[in-house]
Amino acid sequence: MIDSKFLLLIPLLPLIGSIISGLYSLLNSEKTNYKINENLVSFISCATPIISFLISLMFFLSLNNLEEKLITYNFYNWISSGYLNVDFELMLDPLSSMMTIVITFIGSLIHIYSISYMHNDRGFARYFSYLNLFTFSMLILVLAKNLPLMFLGWEGVGLCSYLLIGFWFQDKEKAIAGNKAFITNRIGDLGFLIGIFLIFWQIGTLDFIDINQKVSEMNLEIITLITLLLFVGAMGKSAQIPLHVWLPDAMAGPTPVSALIHAATMVTAGIYMIVRLNVLYSLSPFTLSIVASIGLFTAFFAATVAITQDDIKKVLAYSTVSQLGYMFLGVGIGAYTAGTFHLFTHAFFKALLFLGSGSVIHAMSNEQNIWKMGGLFSKMKITAITFCIGTLAISGIPPFAGFFSKDEILWKVFESGNILFYIIALFTSFLTAFYMSRLFFVVFFGNLRIKDENIISHIHESPIFMIIPLIILAVFSTIVGFLGIPHSSLFESWLSPIIVKQNEIQHYQNSMEIVLMFISVLIAILGISSAYYFYVVKNNIVENLYNNPKLKPIYKMSYNKWYFDEVYRDIIIKPLYFISNNILFVIDKYLIDGFVNGISKLYSAMSYAFRDIQSGIVRHYAYFMIFGMFIIFLISIF
């Protein structure tokens, strides 16, 4: 048994690592030209999440032995004001235990991978400081026992994503991408915050366990409102339509950061929050239907966009958006376990895919356009094979991890009786298989399309620190699916203490489930083989599509991401600029500035008037004093 107060160590260690490398990075500035000792930084920054991982494992084991499956520890009283009483209290239950293991495990691998990837970067120490801070925030988010503490982690990951996406801030485009992520998240956070306020207003507590006990005190309308507002927050963090626009741009940061954001941290926060509050969500069928619809639509939309993108990281980014849509779909139909399981498996194979793409980009001297790659299979075999495993996993080919989780969601959708949802989800799964295999075939098959001799001669397999995480993640992407075999799911029984019991709606025969399983595997194989046909056998599909007048608009729509950015630019950003530049500027300049400057002018005029009182002659001051005393004397008499 491990003492429950050591729970604090799990988030604290990465924070310490962050502070050390953060302070160390201050030594290296433009002026000092100090050479950072990379070995020291990488040791501290990688050791801290690894130790956190080991502690998480120990907690996992001791949690397993407990009857009640709950470890809490109250460290101190954080906020105490009137009725509001918030403790700095951490909680480990099956859900947060699983999350801490995923975060620290994948986080550690990404830290190790970054040692090679960021080698010789000027901001080496700064990078690791942010990366550790990111891990810390996410761990606080999942371990928090109440909403305000969760919000601390929630904002922390938002801040760190901003810092890391805009890591190369000298490049204006990347700095803007960082801003975009921050501002989009802020919109979602507003909803989340209002949701928290409403919960406090209604039941006067913010503690998760108390909330679960007191939900019956609220009426349905308020619950629907609260859950919808909280879902707005989840939309922002987990990149669902309409707040998904930041995630594809988030690839401006270094590739391991994308892996961290897309796989282990940040985007999973929205799903985690809904599953954490599943008791609340289950009470509002309306919210759940909204969650499911938005999830489904996002999954479909992102898959259609991913088909035509040129940039290796953009394809992966849209595939993340799409997979997150699947998770929300699962959660929205009440299959919380299925959604969480997909989150779990997705973390492994998406980290694998992103790190694999980082390995490719590294080899290609920072070239990200897939049409300049090709034929890399023979040059970097390990990256190619691990990437292939990731592709198979996300496409849903058994026995890889994605098959089990995605199929479970599909089955639950079918079981919930909504056939339209099922068909769209199945079609999306076809698209997923198609675009991922397209990516794989275009990058690793065919002939190398880039002509630059310097880059060609530079292509090589990545260094050992980058290869090892790839292999580990590939192994896990292959095997973790077996934790969730239907009907004897270890994962489901592990999470069952915190998931609200669902009424079984419809019972299909087991044979039906097996038939559907075959259908989804067939669909995935169909997707892969059609990608093979179009991109390896025929390999001129893009020109054909582009020259076909009927298909060209569809192609362009997909290529331009359904014009979301353009629409936002025209509807929100441009009017906002117009109003700020014309109307608000006038108000600001003449009304607000006038008021502020007026006050300062008033005081300076007054000081001119009164400065003569300060004659410097002591006798005058004595006169004033005596005069004042005389006045006080008179007042006290009458």
Next chain:
Amino acid sequence: MISTQDYLIVSAILFFIGVLGVLTRKNLFIIFMSIELMLNSVNLTFVTFSRFFEDLTGQAIVFLVIAVAAAEAAIGLSIVILIFKNKESLNIDDFNIMKG
């Protein structure tokens, strides 16, 4: 028999002489002496009331005032000496360095 009122009148006269001294004279020493005069007129008031109410607290305060006045005189005189060393003048109107 001298009444309590007479003491108070004397004390008030002494106080106003002090005030006028502070306000009208230019020599630092005279101002200083006027301040002492004011202090002592207040002491007289205290003693008068102490006797009138038959309460010794007033007399205790007088001793306190005398002690404070002694300390004040020590510091005040040393300041006056320093000022004279610097300015070679005791005219208070020469020291208007605080003019705004």
